[in-house]
Amino acid sequence: MSNNVLIAQSGGPSAVINASLAGAIYEATKEDQIGTVYGGVHGIQGIIEKKIINITDQILEGDFEKNIELLKGTPAMALGSCRFKLSKEVDENYKTILNILRELKIKYFFYIGGNDSMDTANRLGEYFESQGESIIAIGIPKTIDNDLLMTDHTPGFASAAKFVANSILQVYLDAKVYPQKSVMIVEIMGRNAGWLAASSVLTRLSKSADGKPDLIYLPEKVFDDNEFLTDIKKILEKRNTVVVAVSEGIKNAEGKYIAETDRGGEDKFGHAKLGGAGKYLEQLITEGIDGIKTRAIELNILQRVGSSLTSKTDIEEAFEVGKKAVQFALAGESKVMVAIKRLSDSPYEVEYIKVPLKEIANFEKKIPAEMMASGSDVTEAMMNYLKPLIEGEQKRDYTEGLIDYYNFNLSKTI
Amino acid sequence: MSNNVLIAQSGGPSAVINASLAGAIYEATKEDQIGTVYGGVHGIQGIIEKKIINITDQILEGDFEKNIELLKGTPAMALGSCRFKLSKEVDENYKTILNILRELKIKYFFYIGGNDSMDTANRLGEYFESQGESIIAIGIPKTIDNDLLMTDHTPGFASAAKFVANSILQVYLDAKVYPQKSVMIVEIMGRNAGWLAASSVLTRLSKSADGKPDLIYLPEKVFDDNEFLTDIKKILEKRNTVVVAVSEGIKNAEGKYIAETDRGGEDKFGHAKLGGAGKYLEQLITEGIDGIKTRAIELNILQRVGSSLTSKTDIEEAFEVGKKAVQFALAGESKVMVAIKRLSDSPYEVEYIKVPLKEIANFEKKIPAEMMASGSDVTEAMMNYLKPLIEGEQKRDYTEGLIDYYNFNLSKTI
Numbered sequence: 001m002s003n004n005v006l007i008a009q010s011g012g013p014s015a016v017i018n019a020s021l022a023g024a025i026y027e028a029t030k031e032d033q034i035g036t037v038y039g040g041v042h043g044i045q046g047i048i049e050k051k052i053i054n055i056t057d058q059i060l061e062g063d064f065e066k067n068i069e070l071l072k073g074t075p076a077m078a079l080g081s082c083r084f085k086l087s088k089e090v091d092e093n094y095k096t097i098l099n100i101l102r103e104l105k106i107k108y109f110f111y112i113g114g115n116d117s118m119d120t121a122n123r124l125g126e127y128f129e130s131q132g133e134s135i136i137a138i139g140i141p142k143t144i145d146n147d148l149l150m151t152d153h154t155p156g157f158a159s160a161a162k163f164v165a166n167s168i169l170q171v172y173l174d175a176k177v178y179p180q181k182s183v184m185i186v187e188i189m190g191r192n193a194g195w196l197a198a199s200s201v202l203t204r205l206s207k208s209a210d211g212k213p214d215l216i217y218l219p220e221k222v223f224d225d226n227e228f229l230t231d232i233k234k235i236l237e238k239r240n241t242v243v244v245a246v247s248e249g250i251k252n253a254e255g256k257y258i259a260e261t262d263r264g265g266e267d268k269f270g271h272a273k274l275g276g277a278g279k280y281l282e283q284l285i286t287e288g289i290d291g292i293k294t295r296a297i298e299l300n301i302l303q304r305v306g307s308s309l310t311s312k313t314d315i316e317e318a319f320e321v322g323k324k325a326v327q328f329a330l331a332g333e334s335k336v337m338v339a340i341k342r343l344s345d346s347p348y349e350v351e352y353i354k355v356p357l358k359e360i361a362n363f364e365k366k367i368p369a370e371m372m373a374s375g376s377d378v379t380e381a382m383m384n385y386l387k388p389l390i391e392g393e394q395k396r397d398y399t400e401g402l403i404d405y406y407n408f409n410l411s412k413t414i
Numbered sequence: 415m416s417n418n419v420l421i422a423q424s425g426g427p428s429a430v431i432n433a434s435l436a437g438a439i440y441e442a443t444k445e446d447q448i449g450t451v452y453g454g455v456h457g458i459q460g461i462i463e464k465k466i467i468n469i470t471d472q473i474l475e476g477d478f479e480k481n482i483e484l485l486k487g488t489p490a491m492a493l494g495s496c497r498f499k500l501s502k503e504v505d506e507n508y509k510t511i512l513n514i515l516r517e518l519k520i521k522y523f524f525y526i527g528g529n530d531s532m533d534t535a536n537r538l539g540e541y542f543e544s545q546g547e548s549i550i551a552i553g554i555p556k557t558i559d560n561d562l563l564m565t566d567h568t569p570g571f572a573s574a575a576k577f578v579a580n581s582i583l584q585v586y587l588d589a590k591v592y593p594q595k596s597v598m599i600v601e602i603m604g605r606n607a608g609w610l611a612a613s614s615v616l617t618r619l620s621k622s623a624d625g626k627p628d629l630i631y632l633p634e635k636v637f638d639d640n641e642f643l644t645d646i647k648k649i650l651e652k653r654n655t656v657v658v659a660v661s662e663g664i665k666n667a668e669g670k671y672i673a674e675t676d677r678g679g680e681d682k683f684g685h686a687k688l689g690g691a692g693k694y695l696e697q698l699i700t701e702g703i704d705g706i707k708t709r710a711i712e713l714n715i716l717q718r719v720g721s722s723l724t725s726k727t728d729i730e731e732a733f734e735v736g737k738k739a740v741q742f743a744l745a746g747e748s749k750v751m752v753a754i755k756r757l758s759d760s761p762y763e764v765e766y767i768k769v770p771l772k773e774i775a776n777f778e779k780k781i782p783a784e785m786m787a788s789g790s791d792v793t794e795a796m797m798n799y800l801k802p803l804i805e806g807e808q809k810r811d812y813t814e815g816l817i818d819y820y821n822f823n824l825s826k827t828i
Contacts, residue, residue: 013588042593074622075584081591162815169816170489170719174427177495179456206816208488300711305584308723311815390815401576401725401804402583402620 003033003107005326007055008040008047009142010113010120011083013076013301014156015163015310016318017142018406020112021078022071023322024140025059028108033330038104041410043082044111044120048096051413052104053079058408070406072319073394075305078408085116086123094127101128101135104414108136108329112322114143114154118337119361125335138325139337139357142318144304146195147364150355151339155321156304158314158389161199163306164188165390167299168203168245172212176241178293183232183242183285185296186213187278189303191249193366194218196303198378199386200245212243215376217277219249220367223258228281229288231376236292248277307403312392317350324352348388416519417447419740421469422454422461423556424527424534425497427490427715428570429577429724430732431556432820434526435492436485437736438554439473442522447744452518455824457496458525458534462510465827466518467493472822484820486733487808489719492822499530500537508541515542515549518828522550522743526736528557528568532751533775539749552739553751553771556732558718560609561778564769565753569735570718572728572803575613577720578602579804581713582617582659586626590655592707597646597656597699599710600627601692603717605663607780608632610717612792613800614659626657629790631691633663634781637672642695643702645790650706662691662712721817726806731764738766762802 005028009017028034037055040047059067071078086093101109109128111121118139125137141148146157168186175184188197197218203209214235217223235242250258259277278296285294317340324338336354343349371382397404419442423431442448451469454461473481485492500507515523523542525535532553539551555562560571582600589598602611611632617623628649631637649656664672673691692710699708731754738752750768757763785796811818 009591013591042591045593074587076587077591080593082593165815166722166817167716167720169819170721171715173488173490173819174715174719177423177427177456177491179459179494179496202815205814206819208819208821209816297714298712299716301585301588302581302713302716305588306581307584308580387814392815393810393812396807398807400619400801401579401616401806402623403580405583405587405620405622407622 004035004105005037005108005110006040006047006101006104006106007037007110007112008043009077009079009081010043010111010117011081011143012114013081013304014142014144015075015159015305015307016156016315017076017112018074018078019072019315019318020140020142020155020322022068023319024110024325025055026068027323027326029056029059031326031330035105038106038414039079039408041413042080043084044086044097045082045084046080047100048093050100053408053410053412054414055408067406070404072315073307073396074405075307078406080410086120090127097124098128098131098133106135108138110138110140110325112140112142114145115148115360115362115364118148118357122335122357122361125357136329136332136334138329138334140321140325141337141339144196145190145193147193149360149363149365152342152350153340153389155314155318157195159310160196160303161202161386162311162390163303163309164196164199164299165202166309168200168213168243169206169209171297172209172241172243175243179240180293181236181240182293183244185244185246185278185281185294187246187248187276187296187298190219190247192219192364194220194247194249195367197245197247198367198371198382201378201383202386202390205387213245214239214242215244216378217244217246217250217376218367218372219247219251220372222253223250224253225284229284232285233289244281246277246281250277308396310394311390312394313389315394320352328354345384345388348391416449417521418449418519419451419522419524420454420461420515420518420520421451421524421526422457423491423493423495424457424525424531425495425557426528427495427718428556428558429489429573429719429721430570430729431490431526432488432492433486433729433732434554434556434569434736436482437733438524438739439469440482441737441740443470443473445740445744449519452520452828453493453822455827456494457498458500458511459496459498460494461514462507464514467822467824467826468828469822481820484818486729487721487810488819489721492820494824500534504541511538512542512545512547520549522552524552524554524739526554526556528559529562529774529776529778532562532771536749536771536775539771550743550746550748552743552748554735554739555751555753558610559604559607561607563774563777563779566756566764567754567803569728569732571609573724574610574717575616575800576725576804577717577723578610578613578713579616580723582614582627582657583620583623585711586623586655586657589657593654594707595650595654596707597658599658599660599692599695599708601660601662601690601710601712603713604633604661606633606778608634608661608663609781611659611661612781612785612796615792615797616800616804619801627659628656629658630792631658631660631664631790632781632786633661633665634786636667637664638667639698643698646699647703658695660691660695664691722810724808725804726808727803729808734766742768759798759802762805
């Protein structure tokens with residue numbers, strides 16, 4: 001059989017990137033037209049170094065269906081990742097990759113990742129064509145940032161959004177126990193696009209949330225120190241506990257990241273001024289408003305791999321996107337990415353389509369104006385967009401109190 | 415009916431403190447000898463200000479069993495909390511409290527909290543006696559720090575431990591995706607006792623953990639900068655990804671908290687030196703070992719209220735402890751705390767006993783020597799102690815992707 005598959009993962013981790021991997025493996029393994037499924041270890045960087053495993057052999061060991069199910073719920077990249085970018089000009093790396101693909105009789109190449117990875121998939125697809133090769137290159141989207149064009153949303157985003165929304169609710173329940181006035185600032189990932197910070201609005205769906213968060217700051221809007229303090233003071237007049245959701249990527253009027261603003265010296269308590277958007281806001285309050293207990297926390301990397309709080313909708317879509325990639329490949333499509341097209345909010349319905357990789361690679365989708373409210377909030381349109389994405393919970397198996405995950409043996413290279 | 419109950423909560427939040435509240439409410443509501451259950455809002459501080467709600471009325475609204483079940487799974491204090499301490503000498507506050515209790519015909523007073531709260535319960539119990547009152551005061555233990563004497567462990571600890579163990583596993587899965595060598599430092603709560611940091615060892619129960627964390631630093635042992643760097647270098651020779659679990663409360667040879675050590679100035683990259691034990695360790699590596707990607711993260715307050723990853727064992731025990739408090743009270747016991755006595759590790763079996771409050775109040779239980787290994791690790795004895803505590807998962811209900819919680823109406827005071 002010569003119709004083999006090579007699949008690899010790239011970029012930053014998400015809670016469902018392995019669900020897409022599982023979907024592609026599942027579909028390819030079922031498909032008679034396909035031979036062996038190989039996995040590149042650490043993305044194209046590993047492929048260039050010929051670090052490749054035989055996925056078919058490993059996944060068929062033991063119970064196939066159970067392995068697929070476990071892999072679906074395993075966060076981060078089961079095949080490892082890289083931040084390696086191909087040069088714009090064809091170089092030795094292109095040739096090395098093609099030689100390895102020829103050697104392994106690869107007919108279908110799948111690359112799971114964000115916009116950099118879509119660029120890689122596109123370049124390789126173009127290169128294969130230019131060499132007269134019929135090898136197909138398909139991109140499978142993944143990013144918690146939700147910043148890919150031409151897809152309604154990206155797998156990985158919804159689970160991160162669900163983690164953020166539930167975490168902010170828990171943080172609020174924690175913060176409100178004391179009678180003293182306090183401000184909790186929650187810093188959320190997203191350097192240039194505020195989708196994940198905006199998803200903090202989902203907390204309001206809970207009747208325990210009392211409408212929190214009170215304020216939502218996005219990188220798409222200019223952040224102003226004085227407006228922030230005015231807003232906080234106004235809310236503190238009416239409420240005991242203020243919850244602020246802030247993107248790590250907010251910028252000031254000069255377009256500079258707040259987190260990188262050099263404020264210098266020490267605060268009025270003699271503490272060194274700390275980095276991070278959340279810490280910056282905390283210090284604004286500490287210096288600008290008397291006697292308010294203020295604390296900034298980062299949700300940090302658990303928001304992308306917090307697999308105890310994933311969205312079933314997200315996991316199933318990620319799986320489906322992986323399966324569709326194989327179907328598009330078998331239909332002869334190349335240099336495309338599988339995208340999600342929303343047909344309806346309620347009932348929530350989507351279909352999977354193919355979009356040209358070159359229209360996605362290296363672009364970033366920002367939040368459109370109609371989804372942002374005046375002041376520091378988002379609109380009902382944003383809520384309607386986000387709401388269906390976090391529906392449903394993935395059943396988890398535990399062993400001795402720890403969530404079960406699937407592991408490939410990455411050192412067993414071919 | 416004059417045998418009424420007053421219950422209140424105090425100290426820092428945990429994921430299961432409301433399970434103990436639910437247990438006490440459940441038992442008291444079922445019990446014919448007991449009249450109304452009242453709740454003090456924000457602990458004794460609220461009681462002094464007569465901020466008291468009628469729990470019986472509120473919990474019987476709608477479906478009693480379902481309300482109890484939801485309350486069991488709600489993190490932080492449903493009645494609010496305080497950090498208020500009674501003075502050692504009897505003062506106006508004692509008298510105010512007694513007058514309010516008399517007015518409400520309270521026969522049983524329950525206080526849920528850590529060692530400060532046990533001190534409060536004890537002082538009130540002694541004061542009631544000195545005034546010839548037959549009001550019973552009982553303490554219900556709660557602390558994620560697990561630092562109360564005379565109880566095998568404290569409700570709240572196991573769920574925090576389970577959150578820590580699963581989070582470190584997820585952090586490791588995230589960290590190991592890149593081929594570059596890296597160190598992840600996870601800072602864990604526990605100012606003086608290292609129980610929660612020690613529970614990071616539970617991560618090793620997962621076959622996906624590859625034995626992580628590599629190093630565990632506890633406040634019970636002196637932390638030495640050079641030993642730390644030597645340990646890290648040794649592990650980096652053999653492994654790509656190093657995971658360090660560190661208690662926020664580690665101290666140097668002078669007994670000073672590392673987190674408060676003034677290192678002054680800037681690091682070699684011109685960044686201000688940051689606070690926190692994790693950040694301190696991160697900077698030690700950045701300055702002491704070349705070219706190693708290092709990142710410190712705090713699990714922050716989600717480790718105490720992260721209700722998506724609680725231990726069913728913990729929740730059920732917390733509930734039982736609340737029920738037992740009512741049973742001990744009806745048996746006429748006063749100035750006691752409900753404690754958990756372990757009968758066996760495997761099969762795990764416990765019984766609930768009463769212990770004198772005065773032997774618990776204001777003491778802290780540290781990790782005994784036999785549970786700490788030489789170097790930076792814990793022993794098999796610690797693992798055997800911890801293992802049964804995180805068993806079992808609490809079923810959760812969700813509405814629109816958010817975990818369901820129970821709320822009292824705290825403004826509906828009597």
